[in-house]
Amino acid sequence: MIEVENLSKHFGKVRAVDGISFEVKEGENLILLGTSGCGKTTTLKMINRLIEPTKGKIIVNGKNVTEQQPEELRRSMGYVLQNTGLFPHYTVAENIAIVPQLLKWDKKRIADRTIELMDKLHLDHKYLNVFPEQLSGGQQQRVGLARALMADPPVLLMDEPFGALDPVTRFNIRKEFIELDELKRKTIIMVTHDVQEAFELGDRICLMDNGKIMQAGTPAELLFKPSGSFVRGFLKEQRLQLEFKAVKLNDIWDLLPSIKTRSSKEAIHCNCTVWETLEIITSGKENAVAATNPVNGETKTITFTQLMSTFYQYQNSEAV
Amino acid sequence: MNEGQQTLLDFMRQESGKLASQTLTHIGLTFISLLIAIAIGLPLGILIAHKRKLSGGVLGIAGVFQTIPSIALLGFLIPVLGIGAKPAIFALLLYALLPIIRNTYTGITGVDATIKEAARGMGMSYSQILFKVELPLAMPVILAGIRTATVINVGVATLASLIAAGGLGEFIFGGISLNNTNMILAGAIPAALLAIVFDFLLSKVQNINFKKVRTGIKVMPVVLLVLACFYFIPSAYAGKLIAGFTPEFMGRRDGDLGLRDKYRLKIHTVVISDAVMYKAAYEKHLDVISGYSTDGRLRAFGLVVLQDDKNIFPPYYAAPIVSAEALKKFPQLESTLDILAGKIDDSTMTSLNYKVDYLHQSPQKVAMDFLVAKGLYKEPRNGNGGTVRIGSKIFGEQYILAEMYAMLIKGYTDYDVSTKTGLGGTQICFGALKNNQIDVYPEYTGTGLLVMLQVKPQMLDSLVLDKDKVYNYVRQEFKTKYDIQWLKPIGFNNTYALMMRRSEAKNLNIKTISDLKRYLEKK
Ligand SMILES: Nc1ncnc2c1ncn2[C@@H]1O[C@H](COP(=O)(O)OP(=O)(O)OP(=O)(O)O)[C@@H](O)[C@H]1O
Ligand SMILES: [Mg+2]
Numbered sequence: 001m002i003e004v005e006n007l008s009k010h011f012g013k014v015r016a017v018d019g020i021s022f023e024v025k026e027g028e029n030l031i032l033l034g035t036s037g038c039g040k041t042t043t044l045k046m047i048n049r050l051i052e053p054t055k056g057k058i059i060v061n062g063k064n065v066t067e068q069q070p071e072e073l074r075r076s077m078g079y080v081l082q083n084t085g086l087f088p089h090y091t092v093a094e095n096i097a098i099v100p101q102l103l104k105w106d107k108k109r110i111a112d113r114t115i116e117l118m119d120k121l122h123l124d125h126k127y128l129n130v131f132p133e134q135l136s137g138g139q140q141q142r143v144g145l146a147r148a149l150m151a152d153p154p155v156l157l158m159d160e161p162f163g164a165l166d167p168v169t170r171f172n173i174r175k176e177f178i179e180l181d182e183l184k185r186k187t188i189i190m191v192t193h194d195v196q197e198a199f200e201l202g203d204r205i206c207l208m209d210n211g212k213i214m215q216a217g218t219p220a221e222l223l224f225k226p227s228g229s230f231v232r233g234f235l236k237e238q239r240l241q242l243e244f245k246a247v248k249l250n251d252i253w254d255l256l257p258s259i260k261t262r263s264s265k266e267a268i269h270c271n272c273t274v275w276e277t278l279e280i281i282t283s284g285k286e287n288a289v290a291a292t293n294p295v296n297g298e299t300k301t302i303t304f305t306q307l308m309s310t311f312y313q314y315q316n317s318e319a320v
Numbered sequence: 321m322n323e324g325q326q327t328l329l330d331f332m333r334q335e336s337g338k339l340a341s342q343t344l345t346h347i348g349l350t351f352i353s354l355l356i357a358i359a360i361g362l363p364l365g366i367l368i369a370h371k372r373k374l375s376g377g378v379l380g381i382a383g384v385f386q387t388i389p390s391i392a393l394l395g396f397l398i399p400v401l402g403i404g405a406k407p408a409i410f411a412l413l414l415y416a417l418l419p420i421i422r423n424t425y426t427g428i429t430g431v432d433a434t435i436k437e438a439a440r441g442m443g444m445s446y447s448q449i450l451f452k453v454e455l456p457l458a459m460p461v462i463l464a465g466i467r468t469a470t471v472i473n474v475g476v477a478t479l480a481s482l483i484a485a486g487g488l489g490e491f492i493f494g495g496i497s498l499n500n501t502n503m504i505l506a507g508a509i510p511a512a513l514l515a516i517v518f519d520f521l522l523s524k525v526q527n528i529n530f531k532k533v534r535t536g537i538k539v540m541p542v543v544l545l546v547l548a549c550f551y552f553i554p555s556a557y558a559g560k561l562i563a564g565f566t567p568e569f570m571g572r573r574d575g576d577l578g579l580r581d582k583y584r585l586k587i588h589t590v591v592i593s594d595a596v597m598y599k600a601a602y603e604k605h606l607d608v609i610s611g612y613s614t615d616g617r618l619r620a621f622g623l624v625v626l627q628d629d630k631n632i633f634p635p636y637y638a639a640p641i642v643s644a645e646a647l648k649k650f651p652q653l654e655s656t657l658d659i660l661a662g663k664i665d666d667s668t669m670t671s672l673n674y675k676v677d678y679l680h681q682s683p684q685k686v687a688m689d690f691l692v693a694k695g696l697y698k699e700p701r702n703g704n705g706g707t708v709r710i711g712s713k714i715f716g717e718q719y720i721l722a723e724m725y726a727m728l729i730k731g732y733t734d735y736d737v738s739t740k741t742g743l744g745g746t747q748i749c750f751g752a753l754k755n756n757q758i759d760v761y762p763e764y765t766g767t768g769l770l771v772m773l774q775v776k777p778q779m780l781d782s783l784v785l786d787k788d789k790v791y792n793y794v795r796q797e798f799k800t801k802y803d804i805q806w807l808k809p810i811g812f813n814n815t816y817a818l819m820m821r822r823s824e825a826k827n828l829n830i831k832t833i834s835d836l837k838r839y840l841e842k843k
Contacts (some may be wrong), residue, residue: 082484085438089456098442
């Protein structure tokens with residue numbers, strides 16, 4: 001869906017982005033992760049041509065972006081800014097309707113879609129005719145997301161969408177975000193410097209430093225097969241929690257004791273992470289949870305101790 | 321106080337026609353120039369907000385315009401744009417430009433960069449960003465600039481009256497030169513009210529919220545246009561010849577009022593400042609002007625005085641006036657000052673003034689050359705019989721006369737001389753003489769009659785026909801009232817006069833004011 005080849009951007013002597021290449025498949029969620037100033041934003045803005053590259057090629061949907069009208073290109077990509085960038089002189093409804101207005105949708109269609117998104121993003125309708133300054137940070141962020149999703153673009157670019165929020169709000173919105181059906185179908189490139197966030201949301205992660213990609217891969221790959229000391233060092237803190245988040249039931253399915261039970265309605269899917277499973281187990285009364293694997297039709301009941309010992313077993317086998 | 325207010329209201333009621341037309345003209349001038357300034361300043365401000373490299377230069381130039389003193393600017397514009405509305409609007413426009421350009425620039429550059437980036441990121445085009453994001457968000461700042469420009473323009477527009485563009489300045493400057501407080505207030509109060517009202521209205525516009533601004537923007541040009549149209553309502557007329565009179569002349573009995581009363585002269589008249597009037601006549605923007613009969617500019621600009629065949633202008637014969645005390649203290653003073661009596665006629669004084677005002681010779685040199693040519697000059701004796709203090713008002717003719725008297729006293733007596741030139745206007749000079757700060761200065765009979773003695777109109781009518789009557793009257797009155805002596809007149813009569821270009825007067829065969837009236841009435 002999106003291919004980036006040998007992309008560079010120099011600001012005078014500063015090599016903000018220095019010859020990076022990566023690929024994002026359709027429906028995939030790619031995270032650009034790295035410390036401040038490593039070139040994440042610059043990379044993102046080159047994709048929708050807010051910044052023109054010094055060198056390199058970007059292909060979206062088989063077409064080189066430089067061959068398209070920048071305005072049309074941008075209208076086909078949702079863009080969420082770090083500081084929301086809502087228009088202070090537009091109401092919430094008008095803010096959400098910016099791109100459809102540009103695409104000349106009719107009024108009814110805009111109104112219907114606005115309501116649909118307000119509902120999905122848990123925004124009360126009473127906010128429709130309110131100006132952004134009257135909203136809380138979390139609400140503004142939702143409106144920013146609604147604006148980007150409004151025209152249902154196949155590609156979504158997000159620059160630290162949760163960056164400005166307090167940890168609790170951040171956690172809640174991130175959860176809603178994962179569950180939002182609109183997002184499941186989209187090809188997403190998201191920038192963050194928060195490792196936990198990257199691991200929760202990313203199908204794959206590009207870890208950047210100093211304008212270069214240090215390693216690109218799934219969260220598990222980064223954790224268990226780091227390309228070098230930088231990657232290892234970067235993921236050192238809260239490593240255990242990251243591993244819980246990187247490993248899915250799927251990965252350890254065969255190692256789980258096969259206590260077969262009758263399939264339960266409450267059974268969880270096997271692509272849940274260990275972290276999520278632990279959360280479910282500890283929040284319930286049962287001290288156990290049922291999980292199903294649709295590939296072979298198996299359902300297993302997992303207890304807390306079983307899950308932990310299986311995870312350690314897996315961890316040892318993966319560590320090199 | 322109460323009485324004063326009453327008369328101001330009376331004055332305003334009496335002159336309500338003029339007041340209304342001046343106010344409309346004032347509003348019109350302000351808003352035409354404002355409209356043009358917006359039409360130029362807004363795009364320019366937008367341009368430099370996007371091409372920052374240009375901003376320094378453009379703001380610099382607009383800033384320079386603002387620092388040019390208004391009168392000077394009007395003066396520069398006359399050779400190019402003539403007199404009347406055009407140069408006035410142009411000058412106002414230049415003054416309004418800076419606040420509009422600067423605020424547009426600051427407004428747009430002040431729009432949050434993330435918001436602009438969001439707009440670009442949504443896929444808005446350059447013009448969509450400008451009209452939907454930058455301008456609406458910059459609007460309060462831009463409106464503040466327009467508001468500043470409006471207030472500046474209401475103020476500066478009073479000066480438009482100096483170059484025949486009308487407005488409330490006609491009353492203000494007329495009142496100042498006539499020392500008529502009611503007249504000043506009749507112009508100044510409405511001007512101040514206009515500034516306050518427009519400022520208030522624009523502050524309302526500025527403070528309405530973002531949503532209404534969007535419709536407000538569309539309404540604004542219409543309102544401005546309507547206000548601008550006021551200018552054309554009072555000024556729809558034309559005539560054969562155009563007269564330009566100073567604000568002072570307009571309000572005087574021995575001025576425009578007398579011309580209407582006694583001559584029944586009907587001429588299309590504009591009000592204009594003394595500083596530019598002569599030049600405007602020379603450049604054919606005006607045909608008839610009011611002026612002083614010995615002004616050096618008469619010669620510089622090739623003008624002739626029309627004869628005052630019905631004697632409406634009182635004689636202004638110049639003569640030294642001396643305190644009785646000084647005459648006693650310096651016995652030889654009177655005879656020495658009288659040496660000049662009858663020696664300088666109108667045309668001689670005009671050319672002496674011409675040398676000082678136009679050829680920029682020093683008054684001292686001009687005085688000396690004259691005395692030498694007349695064989696009156698004597699080397700100073702450097703005696704020590706006390707010091708005579710000579711004063712003068714603040715213009716060339718008085719400087720020359722003061723110098724001449726100084727030379728004569730030094731040459732013919734043993735007295736020393738100190739000169740106190742440039743004592744401002746009549747009041748200051750006369751005050752200095754009364755308070756024994758000076759001993760002598762040249763004064764004019766007409767001034768004595770009208771300014772110091774303030775004779776009643778009936779009295780005036782019986783006197784003005786005869787220059788000797790006037791002289792004798794002031795001489796007598798000054799003696800009894802102030803113990804001040806009028807010595808013998810120098811000869812010339814520096815009076816008010818109507819003047820025309822020499823060539824035009826000749827072509828139209830106009831020699832007197834009555835000739836002018838006949839010509840104007842001819843179909
Ligand atoms: N317009 C610019 N002109 C000059 N240098 C720039 C410009 N934009 C970015 N840079 C530099 O390029 C480098 C990368 O910037 P970028 O904004 O991409 O970093 P980032 O990874 O997004 O950082 P952060 O997490 O702090 O947002 C930085 O060193 C920055 O100073
Ligand atoms: Mg960034």
